[in-house]
Amino acid sequence: MIKITDEDFSIDDIALKLRNGETGAIVFFLGIVKAFREGCSVNELIVEAYREVAEEKLKEIRTRALEKFNVNNVVIIHRVGRLKPLENIVLVAVSAKSRKEAFEACSWVIDEVKAQAPIWKKEITPKGGRWVKESFKI
Secondary structure, eight states, X not given: OEEEEXXXXXXXXXXXXXXXXXXXXXXXXXXXXXSEETTEEOOEEEEEEOHHHHHHHHHHHHHHHHHHSOEEEXXXXXXXXXXXXXXXXXXXXXXXXXXXXXXXXXXXXXXXXXXXXXXXXXXXXXXXXEEOTTSOOO
């Protein structure tokens, strides 16, 4: 499952979907909006995506993760829109027979999402707006 959405998501719902008789581990990466970064408070985070291309990239990343790692399932959810501090931004969830494969795949997937998906983040601070440097670059 991959999804780009304006809506929040539930880790509990995803965990239920990933459980089955062959699952021994589910590993999650949850990215949340920082309230403070680079010496400044963050009032809001604006997340933008080139949605059609981003969805295709997420599908490709998911497919490659399933092929590369010995895992049962991979979920990638990324939010877009105006988010407040401590709100969820991104979720990667990986189920596998054992924890080692799940951890390795989860780490690899979030790194690939950050490097490949055309998703940009702009922080709104008391000093104005600034683009987050770790965001995807053209």
